[in-house]
Amino acid sequence: QVQLVQSGAEVKKPGASMKVSCKASGYTFSDYYIHWIRQTPGQGLEWMGWINPHTGGTDYAQKFQGRVTMTGDTPLSTAYMELSRLTSDDSAVYFCARDFKAYQLFFSLDYWGQGTLVTVSS
Amino acid sequence: DIQMTQSPSSLSVSVGDRVTITCRASQGIRTYLNWYQQKPGKAPKLLIYDASSLQSGVPSRFSGSGSGTDFTLSINSLQPDDFATYYCQQTYIGARTFGGGTRVEIK
Numbered sequence: 001q002v003q004l005v006q007s008g009a010e011v012k013k014p015g016a017s018m019k020v021s022c023k024a025s026g027y028t029f030s031d032y033y034i035h036w037i038r039q040t041p042g043q044g045l046e047w048m049g050w051i052n053p054h055t056g057g058t059d060y061a062q063k064f065q066g067r068v069t070m071t072g073d074t075p076l077s078t079a080y081m082e083l084s085r086l087t088s089d090d091s092a093v094y095f096c097a098r099d100f101k102a103y104q105l106f107f108s109l110d111y112w113g114q115g116t117l118v119t120v121s122s
Numbered sequence: 123d124i125q126m127t128q129s130p131s132s133l134s135v136s137v138g139d140r141v142t143i144t145c146r147a148s149q150g151i152r153t154y155l156n157w158y159q160q161k162p163g164k165a166p167k168l169l170i171y172d173a174s175s176l177q178s179g180v181p182s183r184f185s186g187s188g189s190g191t192d193f194t195l196s197i198n199s200l201q202p203d204d205f206a207t208y209y210c211q212q213t214y215i216g217a218r219t220f221g222g223g224t225r226v227e228i229k
Contacts, residue, residue, distance in 0.1 A: 108168060
């Protein structure tokens with residue numbers, strides 16, 4: 001069965017960087033786009049961007065451009081999302097999610113990771 | 123970015139009730155709209171895509187409609203498992219924004 005398993009909770013200092021991993025199983029990792037979404041009590045759900053694991057191509061929401069980097073390791077079937085220059089506003093649960101059509105970008109997300117809580121605090 | 127506004131923000135209903143949730147986009151998005159269900163501590167679950175297409179495995183009591191700027195999620199005969207928060211998401215352009223959510227609670 002399809003699964004996305006994310007790395008564990010993190011606590012970071014303001015100004016630091018974070019990197020969350022998302023290991024896929026149960027399907028061919030390179031065939032489906034992976035998206036990253038975060039959730040905060042204040043801002044709700046925010047789409048951050050996507051990566052095409054096959055080509056390495058990415059697209060990021062303008063809000064995060066310059067601070068976010070999404071990568072993929074096809075042999076490990078794992079996607080990564082790195083966010084730099086953290087502030088307290090980046091405290092959130094971060095999710096990875098799979099686009100539901102192979103080889104296509106639909107932004108309809110059928111499988112999600114369990115979420116990774118990142119707390120930014122001095 | 124396109125703003126997505128859901129209403130109501132919460133509602134109290136009983137098992138067996140019919141529920142209607144609305145989502146309005148700040149500009150036309152054709153039918154590029156998804157609906158998700160989220161339970162506490164869990165990831166969202168895709169219910170409806172393309173405004174009215176039922177995702178595989180989702181019960182037929184869920185339905186979606188609308189196009190342009192106004193959309194509706196309906197749940198016929200609400201079941202105990204349906205108490206959750208529901209989100210719309212536009213997939214048309216730019217940052218694929220979500221609505222603020224509608225919490226469906228037990229009356």
